Amino acid sequence: xxxxxxxxxxxxxxxxxxxxxxxxxxxxxxxxxxxxxxxxxxxxxxxxxxxxxxxxxxxxxxxxxxxxxxxxxxxxxxxxxxxxxxxxxxxxxxxxxxxxxxxxxxxxxxxxxxxxxxxxxxxxxxxxxxxxxxxxxxxxxxxxxxxxxxxxxxxxxxxxxxxxxxxxxxxxxxxxxxxxxxxxxxxxxxxxxxxxxxxxxxxxxxxxxxxxxxxxxxxxxxxxxxxxxxxxxxxxxxxxxxxxxxxxxxxxxxxxxxxxxxxxxxxxxxxxxxxxxxxxxxxxxxxxxxxxxxxxxxxxxxxxxxxxxxxxxxxxxxxxxxxxxxxxxxxxxxxxxxxxxxxxxxxxxxxxxxxxxxxxxxxxxxxxxxxxxxxxxxxxxxxxxxxxxxxxxxxxxxxxxxxxxxxxxxxxxxxxxxxxxxxxxx
Amino acid sequence: xxxxxxxxxxxxxxxxxxxxxxxxxxxxxxxxxxxxxxxxxxxxxxxxxxxxxxxxxxxxxxxxxxxxxxxxxxxxxxxxxxxxxxxxxxxxxxxxxxxxxxxxxxxxxxxxxxxxxxxxxxxxxxxxxxxxxxxxxxxxxxxxxxxxxxxxxxxxxxxxxxxxxxxxxxxxxxxxxxxxxxxxxxxxxxxxxxxxxxxxxxxxxxxxxxxxxxxxxxxxxxxxxxxxxxxxxxxxxxxxxxxxxxxxxxxxxxxxxxxxxxxxxxxxxxxxxxxxxxxxxxxxxxxxxxxxxxxxxxxxxxxxxxxxxxxxxxxxxxx
Numbered sequence: 138x139x140x141x142x143x144x145x146x147x148x149x150x151x152x153x154x155x156x157x158x159x160x161x162x163x164x165x166x167x168x169x170x171x172x173x174x175x176x177x178x179x180x181x182x183x184x185x186x187x188x189x190x191x192x193x194x195x196x197x198x199x200x201x202x203x204x205x206x207x208x209x210x211x212x213x214x215x216x217x218x219x220x221x222x223x224x225x226x227x228x229x230x231x232x233x234x235x236x237x238x239x240x241x242x243x244x245x246x247x248x249x250x251x252x253x254x255x256x257x258x259x260x261x262x263x264x265x266x267x268x269x270x271x272x273x274x275x276x277x278x279x280x281x282x283x284x285x286x287x288x289x290x291x292x293x294x295x296x297x298x299x300x301x302x303x304x305x306x307x308x309x310x311x312x313x314x315x316x317x318x319x320x321x322x323x324x325x326x327x328x329x330x331x332x333x334x335x336x337x338x339x340x341x342x343x344x345x346x347x348x349x350x351x352x353x354x355x356x357x358x359x360x361x362x363x364x365x366x367x368x369x370x371x372x373x374x375x376x377x378x379x380x381x382x383x384x385x386x387x388x389x390x391x392x393x394x395x396x397x398x399x400x401x402x403x404x405x406x407x408x409x410x411x412x413x414x415x416x417x418x419x420x421x422x423x424x425x426x427x428x429x430x431x432x433x434x435x436x437x438x439x440x441x442x443x444x445x446x447x448x449x450x451x452x453x454x455x456x457x458x459x460x461x462x463x464x465x466x467x468x469x470x471x472x473x474x475x476x477x478x479x480x481x482x483x484x485x486x487x488x489x490x491x492x493x494x495x496x497x498x499x500x501x502x503x504x505x506x507x508x509x510x511x512x513x514x515x516x517x518x519x520x521x522x523x524x525x526x527x528x529x530x531x532x533x534x535x536x537x538x539x540x541x542x543x544x545x546x547x548x549x550x551x552x553x554x555x556x557x558x559x560x561x562x563x
Numbered sequence: 564x565x566x567x568x569x570x571x572x573x574x575x576x577x578x579x580x581x582x583x584x585x586x587x588x589x590x591x592x593x594x595x596x597x598x599x600x601x602x603x604x605x606x607x608x609x610x611x612x613x614x615x616x617x618x619x620x621x622x623x624x625x626x627x628x629x630x631x632x633x634x635x636x637x638x639x640x641x642x643x644x645x646x647x648x649x650x651x652x653x654x655x656x657x658x659x660x661x662x663x664x665x666x667x668x669x670x671x672x673x674x675x676x677x678x679x680x681x682x683x684x685x686x687x688x689x690x691x692x693x694x695x696x697x698x699x700x701x702x703x704x705x706x707x708x709x710x711x712x713x714x715x716x717x718x719x720x721x722x723x724x725x726x727x728x729x730x731x732x733x734x735x736x737x738x739x740x741x742x743x744x745x746x747x748x749x750x751x752x753x754x755x756x757x758x759x760x761x762x763x764x765x766x767x768x769x770x771x772x773x774x775x776x777x778x779x780x781x782x783x784x785x786x787x788x789x790x791x792x793x794x795x796x797x798x799x800x801x802x803x804x805x806x807x808x809x810x811x812x813x814x815x816x817x818x819x820x821x822x823x824x825x826x827x828x829x830x831x832x833x834x835x836x837x838x839x840x841x842x843x844x845x846x847x848x849x850x851x852x853x854x855x856x857x858x859x860x861x862x863x864x865x866x867x868x869x870x871x872x873x874x875x876x877x878x879x880x881x882x
Contacts, residue, residue, distance in 0.1 A: 220845040227634040244848065248636030389829065390740040393720035524633055528847040539830030542742045550830075 172457035174205035177464050180222060180232035183289065183447060183484060185212035187419065191481045198473040199464060206460045219527075226250050226452070233455040234465055237285055239276050239446040244524050246279035252451040254283045257462045268470045272516070273487040277448045285448035286469040289484035292512040293347070293443040294431045295319075296403065296411040296421065296503075301326055301333065310410070312511065314435035316351070316377055319410065323385035326409035335385035337399045338412040340378045340541055342533040343443060343519065348374040350441035350517035351434070357520055357562075364558035366533075367551035375547045377437070379540055389541070403429075414445065415509050419482030422502050431503045433512045442512035443519070446487065485509070525561045532557045621861075628855040633848030645855035655856065657831065658839045661746060665835060666814045668750040673810055674803070676754060677761025682791075684762060685769045695766075698759040706756070710823035713752035714739065717824075739825045742832035749820050749833060756820075757813075761806045768802030769795065800879045808871055815864050836860050 184192040189212070196208045211232060213221050219241060225231050237245060245251055258264050266274065273287035295310060302309050307322050323335030338344055345366075346356050354370030357363065365371070382388045392398045400417070402408040404424045412434060421429055433442060449465035451458065468474055475486040479497040486493070498506050522529045536554035540547040628645055632638035649655055684695055701709060716723050717738035725735030739748045772795065780790050796803070818837035821827060827834035827842075836856065844853035 223634040223845065223848070244633070245635060248633060250635045388740075390719035390737040393718040393722070393740070394714060524848055531842070531846070535828070535831050538828055539742075542740075542829040542832070544742050544830050544832065 171459045172455065172461070173459040175457055175460060176207045176209050177234060177457050177460045178209045178211060178232040179449075179464065179468075180211045180213070180218075180225075180235040182213055182215045182218040182236055184210070185214065188481060188483045191477050191483055195468065195471075195474050195477050199467045199471070202467075203460070203463055206463065208464055226454075229454070231452040231454055233457050233461045234449055234451055236288070236447055237277075237450045238448075240519055240521055240526050240530075242277055242285060242448065242450075243279060243521060244526060245450065246284045247523065250450075250453055251279075251284045252453050252455065252458060252461075254286065254451065254462065254465075257458070258283060261462070261466065264466055265470070268488050268490065270487040270489050272513075273446050273448070276446050276518075285450040286465040287446065287448045287487035288465075288469045288474075289478060290444055290446045290487050291415050291484040292445070292509060292516075293412060293414050293434065294508050294512060295434045296413055296417065296429055296431050298403065298406060298409050299428045299430055300406065301409040305409075309430070310432045310435070312433050312440075312508070314432070316435055316437045319435045320380075320385075323381070323410060327385045331407075333407050333409070334387055334402065336381055336410045336412075337386050337402065337408055338378060338381060339399075340382065340534075340537045342530040342537075344378055344412065345374060345533055345537060346519050347434075347441055347443045347517050348377055348437075351436040351439060352377070353438040362559075362562055364555040364562075366558075367548070367555035371551055371555075372548055373437070375537060375540065375551055378537065379547060382541065403427075416482075416484055418503065422482065429503060430505050431508045432505060433508050433515075436515075440515040441517035442515055444513065444516045445484075447484065448487075522558070522561060529558050529561055532561075624854045624857050627851055628858050630851040630854075632850045634844075634850055635848070638851070641851065645852045646859075648852065649855055649859060654831070654834070655836075655839055658834045658836050661833060662815060662817065662835045664746055665750060665753075665817050666811065668747065669753050669814050669817075670807070670810055672750065672754045673757050673761055674807065676758045677806065678765055678803075680758055680762035681765035681769055684766050695763070698762055700759070701756045702759040702763075704756070706819035707823055709756045710752055710820040713748070713755070713820075714824045717748050717751070739833075740829060742829050745825045745829065745833040749817070749824055752820050752824065753817065757810065761810065764802050764806045765799055768799030772798045797880050801881055804871075804875050804879045808868060811867060811871070812864055815860065815867075 181192070189210075192210060196210065200207060218236075222231075222235060231250070258266065269287050270290065273290055274283070277283065277285040277287055297310055299309065302322075305326050305328075307325050310319070310322070319336065326335035327333065349356060349366055349371055352370045352374045354366065354368065354374060356366045358365050366374075387398070387402075395401075399408065399411060399413070400420070403411045404421065404427060406427060415431075418431075421427060433440060449468045451461040451465055455461050470486070470488050475488055475490060475493050478484060478486045479493060485497075494510070498510075500506065520529075532554050536545075536550040539545045540550040544550075545553070627638070629640060629642060630638035631641045631644070680698055684691065684698065688694075717725075719725060719735065719737045719740050722735075722738070725738075728735040736744045739745050776794055776798070777790055780794055785793065816837055817835050818841070821833055821835050821838055822841070825833040827838045837860070840853045840856045840860070842853075843849040843856065
């Protein structure tokens with residue numbers, strides 16, 4: 138008898154616990170005010186670890202201007218971000234607002250995970266679409282509708298160490314440089330005995346599609362049905378990247394998997410040229426004894442610059458739609474967000490606000506800060522393959538790795554990769 | 564036959580509709596019922612966990628393997644499409660090949676090293692418990708920690724192993740950065756971690772061998788090798804069988820060490836099945852396809868294990 142009673146009691150206890158858990162899982166409010174108040178969750182990859190304080194400042198100002206709304210920030214490193222976001226959406230615990238980049242945006246929009254924002258934008262008198270950078274606004278439309286509010290953009294430039302150039306008697310890079318100029322300088326600047334390398338450019342998808350554009354090539358055929366990056370122009374672009382490790386750049390084995398090896402190399406004054414994004418400026422400007430400048434990347438037959446764009450999306454399942462929209466708008470175009478991003482050398486706000494940018498341009502280093510905007514004259518956006526984006530990027534990066542490690546000739550590796558990418562398009 | 568079955572199926576409905584009549588049960592039946600309820604109560608926690616975290620997800624995987632699903636949208640039923648696609652997927656075939664290559668290196672090494680360690684640990688020496696504990700330490704360490712440790716040890720630039728090799732005048736290989744050495748690097752780390760487990764199981768087998776058998780053999784003039792072959796190995800064959808089955812199953816599921824040490828690279832040279840599953844599910848947005856891979860891997864492991872159970876009659880001796 139006692140046994141049975143105990144079992145029953147335990148079962149009842151377990152049931153109570155389960156229903157309690159279920160209750161916790163449910164969000165209590167959301168009904169009456171169309172989710173205009175309460176806690177809005179925001180998931181981001183661009184804030185941690187260097188700009189958490191800056192995000193906090195934006196959040197504090199937003200909460201001050203919007204009493205009744207609290208923003209709860211969750212961050213993840215870029216490499217884990219989309220895995221976490223996907224599983225959260227699948228598990229029904231999607232954050233109310235989350236950051237998306239240009240490459241992955243379409244996947245989420247097509248899957249119906251995002252709230253369409255046009256009507257809210259229209260109804261909101263505080264929203265000024267013209268304040269947003271037009272290219273970014275276009276980038277986050279799906280079937281002609283706005284599905285995310287553009288927040289930031291950034292581009293890739295050539296960082297160079299002035300001291301190393303001067304010591305080697307090599308003229309500083311200019312915007313007119315070509316690959317050949319970069320190559321010649323890199324060879325003169327490399328001094329392995331002193332541990333100094335002339336150049337650093339990762340051998341990956343993102344560098345390859347850009348180098349291909351700099352060489353006048355095209356990643357996909359005009360109708361978008363076929364991969365065309367294995368032609369002569371593609372081969373030359375691949376060889377340009379592959380020629381660097383082991384000559385003017387450390388090899389994979391020499392790097393030995395050390396995280397941020399290139400950053401350490403450049404900040405310690407042992408790297409003359411570095412292909413990297415403008416998000417590095419804040420760290421470099423704060424490095425004592427480092428004298429650096431930037432210039433747009435050399436092209437081969439034409440200039441082409443990689444641009445990354447991020448936006449804030451609102452979950453289709455949110456119960457705080459109104460508050461979430463306000464936060465997304467604030468992150469994108471509010472004065473506070475613009476000032477904070479520019480002031481902290483974070484990614485650039487995706488706004489057309491010349492006055493704000495003027496003060497940004499006046500800051501040094503780097504002296505040639507206008508290269509950040511010069512780069513926007515020749516944008517090469519990454520090819521987007523809808524739901525197969527990461528697979529495509531992995532195919533191309535893996536092909537380059539195969540060529541780099543001698544498992545295939547560059548031509549063979551590119552041919553296989555192009556066939557695989559074409560098969561993905563179907 | 565038909566009648567009682569109908570009666571049973573009808574019973575719950577009848578009971579639900581009509582008030583249950585109080586039936587007087589015999590004392591024995593009541594005791595049996597009480598025992599059954601108690602047993603169910605005691606088993607329930609484990610059973611629920613087993614159902615919730617093992618059998619449920621397994622059935623779920625089989626169902627998802629028939630869908631096209633990227634986790635964020637709505638799944639679409641595609642029948643056996645994922646399985647037919649697997650037949651022509653060169654990358655998956657390569658990953659299967661790499662997994663078999665891993666097993667070919669890992670299994671013999673871990674068994675031979677494990678046996679050697681077990682034989683050494685069986686010796687009567689002072690502080691033997693300390694040695695045993697030392698060999699078991701990697702077993703209870705986390706895979707990620709062990710993989711990171713070996714990634715550093717085998718660092719081609721300035722890892723300890725290549726430094727020692729360099730001091731001996733041998734140029735060290737590129738280890739996990741070299742397509743030919745990536746898988747051997749993973750095997751090395753895995754053997755190091757698992758050898759303690761194999762050794763402990765085999766040691767238990769060794770210690771169960773009656774000493775008089777070995778003494779009798781020695782009196783008959785059998786040497787070390789002869790005793791090992793004719794007495795020790797047959798006597799520990801049940802333990803050997805057990806560790807072979809377990810190691811093979813674990814080997815097919817190799818993942819953590821690959822993920823940490825090589826990420827399947829360079830250029831896919833060490834890509835294994837579970838790594839493909841993870842990539843497809845969480846990176847490429849193809850959960851259905853990844854589930855089909857899981858089911859295929861499950862089938863392969865099941866078949867291999869069944870084959871082992873059959874083959875054991877030939878070489879495993881139970882007393």
